[in-house]
Amino acid sequence: MERFREYMRDRNLPLTHQREAVASAIFYSEEHLSVDDIEAALRGNEVHVGKATVYRTLDLLVRAGLVDEHDFGEGFRRFEPLSARTHHEHLICTSCGKVVEFTSxxxxxxxxxxxxxxxxxxxxxxxxxxxxxxxxxxxAVEPSETRRSELGRGSR
Amino acid sequence: MERFREYMRDRNLPLTHQREAVASAIFYSEEHLSVDDIEAALRGNEVHVGKATVYRTLDLLVRAGLVDEHDFGEGFRRFEPLSARTHHEHLICTSCGKVVEFTSxxxxxxxxxxxxxxxxxxxxxxxxxxxxxxxxxxxAVEPSETRRSELGRGSR
DNA sequence: ACCGGGGTTGAGAACCGGTTTCAAGCGGGA
DNA sequence: TCCCGCTTGAAACCGGTTCTCAACCCCGGT
Structure with a gap:
């Protein structure tokens, strides 16, 4: 979070309430958040943040190298803080959707x-x-095929 | 291609002109084809193939295990014949988009x-x-940043 | 504090792969 | 050849993401 403020300061980019809200929503989560998740987390907050701004801020954070972007084939993207943690890989359950991280x-x-x-x-x-x-x-009752069509297709 | 006919025969699925056209377009290519590529390759052919049918046939081929589906983060999928080749990984140039395959x-x-x-x-x-x-x-003139926004975004 | 202007914001429209719909058309077994 | 069921195509639809543009705010200069 402090790294984000620093990044913005360094390149003279305005640090708006909206941007802080989106950034903190991500940085204070350990999950792989979808844009929906982020909007939900921001709802009820005193600062209202539009969908467009969420996307724009995520773009900014990804370019800044502070957030990582993933596509688990669900038809939409997920984001996670890159903080100080090292790079890691994902193990994805095609039946329940659970995601386990590991490093090697x-x-x-x-x-x-x-x-x-x-x-x-x-x-x-x-x-x-x-x-x-x-x-x-x-x-389980041989879920691989069933779930595949849910995960793989589904799309937009 | 013959494997495809065999597959269809085995499960009594009609082997239409359209399906043959899509299948051969993929099997006779060494590239990672997008749906646009496939439609372009089929244009001018005597058999007209609609977009929906291209998607449906690709689905069929993927389920049959004859074609592999990839997402290089361009915002759309690409397909390649799985023929007899073993599974392989991809090395993607973020500057020119070139894709090199390798196995390990x-x-x-x-x-x-x-x-x-x-x-x-x-x-x-x-x-x-x-x-x-x-x-x-x-x-090159440090293309990584430029190309990233071309590749990464696009999406939906 | 105040000003000014360039970057930012939000609502909604546009965009764009991809999927669904449904009437019309074929494949292929009898 | 007949017939039924699966397939096809055009167009509507879907949903995530991006674009548009007028109103607004951050912030450096004063």
Whole structure:
């Protein structure tokens, strides 16, 4: 949050109430928030924030490198604070939608190596593993196909 | 292509001209095609194929396991034939959009291991590495920022 | 404090992949 | 060849995201 204020100050960008509201909504959450989630969290707040501004501020935060943007194939994006935490990957349950985060030093090293091999200057990457979590494997009736059409298609 | 006919025959699904046209457009391409690309490739063909049918046939092909679906964050999907080729990962140039494919046995093993560790029954995964390719690093004027907004946004 | 102007905001409209609808048209077994 | 059920196409629809533009606010200069 302080890093956000600093970023804005550095480039002489106005620090409006709306921007602070959106930024704090994200920074004080550990979840992967959708735009709907953010709007809901802001509702009832004394500062009203329009949808357009939420999107614009998210853009700003992503460009600032303070927020990370994800697409879990639900048809809309999710955002999470990048704070001081290191980069991590996602394990997504195709049955219940649960998202588990993990990190792997070996993967970090490997992706750098691979980028190098192909002459790429590495920038960022995304590794998402889809499967069925332990809970769903128990009380499940072969959900993989069913859920796939909900997740994959669905779209806009 | 023959695998497609076989698949349709096996489950008594009508093999229409439209379906053959869409399938061959994909199977005879080495690219990652967007729906626009496919429609363009089909234009001028004697068999006219509507947009809805292109989507429906793609769905069919994906479910059949003959075509793979990708989202490179451009705001729309791309498709590629899965033929007999093994699963592979993507290296995407954020400057010119070029996509390089690669495979890594180590990554395959690692993702299975990681899914196991978290009690997930592994299904599929996606690893995309974003960076700047060799060509773009030469005649480049720090394109990362510019291109990001072109690639990343677009969406819906 | 006050001013002024350039960046920001909000409501709604526009946009755009993608999906659904439904009447008309085919495929292919009998 | 007949017929039924699945498929097709055009257009309407959907929902997330972006654009528009007049009103508004942040903030440096005074």
């Amino acid at each position: 030093e070996r993967i970090e090293r490997m992706k750098a190596l691979i980028a190098d091999e192909h002459g790429f200057r590495h920038h960022h990457h995304r590794l998402d593993i889809y499967g069925v979590c332990g809970d769903c494997q128990e009380h | 046995e180590r990554i395959e093993r690692m993702k299975a291991l990681i899914a196991d560790e978290h009690g997930f029954r592994h299904h599929h995964h996606r690893l995309d590495i974003y960076g700047v390719c060799g060509d773009c690093q030469e005649h």
